[in-house]
Amino acid sequence: GENVEQHPSTLSVQEGDSAVIKCTYSDSASNYFPWYKQELGKRPQLIIDIRSNVGEKKDQRIAVTLNKTAKHFSLHITETQPEDSAVYFCAAVTVGSGAAGNKLTFGGGTRVLVKP
Amino acid sequence: GAVVSQHPSWVICKSGTSVKIECRSLDFQATTMFWYRQFPKQSLMLMATSNEGSKATYEQGVEKDKFLINHASLTLSTLTVTSAHPEDSSFYICSAADLAGVTYEQYFGPGTRLTVT
Numbered sequence: 649g650e651n652v653e654q655h656p657s658t659l660s661v662q663e664g665d666s667a668v669i670k671c672t673y674s675d676s677a678s679n680y681f682p683w684y685k686q687e688l689g690k691r692p693q694l695i696i697d698i699r700s701n702v703g704e705k706k707d708q709r710i711a712v713t714l715n716k717t718a719k720h721f722s723l724h725i726t727e728t729q730p731e732d733s734a735v736y737f738c739a740a741v742t743v744g745s746g747a748a749g750n751k752l753t754f755g756g757g758t759r760v761l762v763k764p
Numbered sequence: 765g766a767v768v769s770q771h772p773s774w775v776i777c778k779s780g781t782s783v784k785i786e787c788r789s790l791d792f793q794a795t796t797m798f799w800y801r802q803f804p805k806q807s808l809m810l811m812a813t814s815n816e817g818s819k820a821t822y823e824q825g826v827e828k829d830k831f832l833i834n835h836a837s838l839t840l841s842t843l844t845v846t847s848a849h850p851e852d853s854s855f856y857i858c859s860a861a862d863l864a865g866v867t868y869e870q871y872f873g874p875g876t877r878l879t880v881t
Contacts, residue, residue: 680868691872743868754807
């Protein structure tokens with residue numbers, strides 16, 4: 649099955665700096681890669697996603713890059729703000745693989761702290 | 765985005781009793797619902813996948829007789845933790861998806877915090 653590794657596990661940045669989180673996946677059939685932000689005791693919130701036919705996607709201060717050959721993808725947050733402090737999870741899924749597929753495999757999470 | 769609710773949001777039960785958690789998709793029909801468990805400071809671990817009208821598919825290591833999943837309609841799935849023990853205390857989160865549609869997205873419920881005393 650799919651295995652997703654995420655680094656770093658914790659990340660402390662100064663407000664205004666950039667934060668980068670990296671993930672690798674093992675299953676070359678994975679074709680959808682969402683990123684989630686989770687605040688303590690709350691549900692994961694989708695912040696950006698990318699499909700395997702795209703190399704990069706940007707939404708305001710957030711961008712995601714995907715390297716299918718190397719099987720890794722990254723989240724970039726620019727101009728970080730204190731409200732960006734949370735746990736971020738990457739995930740990989742093989743969509744369209746039938747009832748047994750379409751499962752999200754999560755990375756281990758990155759605890760991001762933005763210091764004012 | 766689509767809305768998924770969970771009930772209850774938190775529950776405390778005694779060891780040996782059973783607890784039922786409901787997951788509802790409020791404004792769309794969910795062909796598939798997923799159940800996750802999250803221990804403190806850990807990632808979400810998929811427990812099982814349920815398709816409406818079919819038996820759930822459990823992940824390796826998840827006891828299907830302990831975690832009963834029912835997906836009787838396109839808007840409701842339930843997870844019953846039977847004979848709960850303190851080690852079952854966790855944050856349980858469901859997600860719902862319409863895999864017959866054009867979006868890949870899964871929509872998460874707000875989670876249920878289970879404490880077994």
